[in-house]
Amino acid sequence: MEFIDLDLKSYYRLIAPRPTIIVTTISPNGEVNAAPFSFTMPVSVSPPLIAVASVPSHHTYQNLEQTHEMVVNIPSEDILPELWTTGEKFPKGVNEIDKAGLTQMPSVEVSPPWIKESIAHMECRVEKILECGDHNLVVAEVLKVGVREDALKEGLLDVELTKPILHLGGKDFVVGDHRRKLDE
Numbered sequence: 001m002e003f004i005d006l007d008l009k010s011y012y013r014l015i016a017p018r019p020t021i022i023v024t025t026i027s028p029n030g031e032v033n034a035a036p037f038s039f040t041m042p043v044s045v046s047p048p049l050i051a052v053a054s055v056p057s058h059h060t061y062q063n064l065e066q067t068h069e070m071v072v073n074i075p076s077e078d079i080l081p082e083l084w085t086t087g088e089k090f091p092k093g094v095n096e097i098d099k100a101g102l103t104q105m106p107s108v109e110v111s112p113p114w115i116k117e118s119i120a121h122m123e124c125r126v127e128k129i130l131e132c133g134d135h136n137l138v139v140a141e142v143l144k145v146g147v148r149e150d151a152l153k154e155g156l157l158d159v160e161l162t163k164p165i166l167h168l169g170g171k172d173f174v175v176g177d178h179r180r181k182l183d184e
């Protein structure tokens with residue numbers, strides 16, 4: 001099989017399918033915002049740190065820079081259309097959780113709410129921001145984690161039940177509902 005050169009700007013399409021989250025934030029005026037992210041990764045276990053890469057002009061990034069708090073919501077296939085709605089361009093101040101018909105729940109450690117229909121949510125406080133090309137990397141400490149009581153099997157995400165969403169690109173997603181265990 002021959003290998004072809006891929007346009008460099010498309011490299012990230014091969015780091016796929018990517019776990020996809022919905023980030024909820026709040027503006028200094030208390031306006032709630034939600035948007036999907038697939039440029040995300042765990043970066044430290046102790047302390048528990050998570051990173052998201054955000055385009056600086058996005059409302060999410062502006063809120064993170066100003067109020068330093070977010071909730072990472074883990075969606076399931078059940079709310080894929082709603083996730084897509086939260087990613088549409090709305091004027092600043094519009095609450096995408098309401099626009100998508102999702103339900104917001106009060107957090108304990110931070111001001112932004114979590115999304116009731118998600119499998120799990122992580123309340124986070126921003127620790128560092130790094131300028132990285134056309135995105136900025138936001139590293140945040142996880143302060144509290146809530147997970148649906150049926151979502152774990154043997155301590156791991158029960159993917160057959162929860163069907164987590166993975167982003168391929170554009171409107172294409174993979175639903176992670178197949179678990180394979182290597183022989184011992």
Ligand SMILES: Cc1cc2nc3c(=O)[nH]c(=O)nc-3n(C[C@H](O)[C@H](O)[C@H](O)COP(=O)(O)O)c2cc1C
Nearest residue numbers: 035036037038039053054055058059060087088167
């Ligand atoms: C599946 C999916 C994944 C996305 N991942 C990212 C991402 O990792 N970083 C980012 O800056 N934008 C990402 N976007 C785009 C933003 O979610 C989108 O531009 C949104 O409107 C930004 O909203 P905001 O201005 O309210 O923050 C993604 C969109 C979708 C649909």
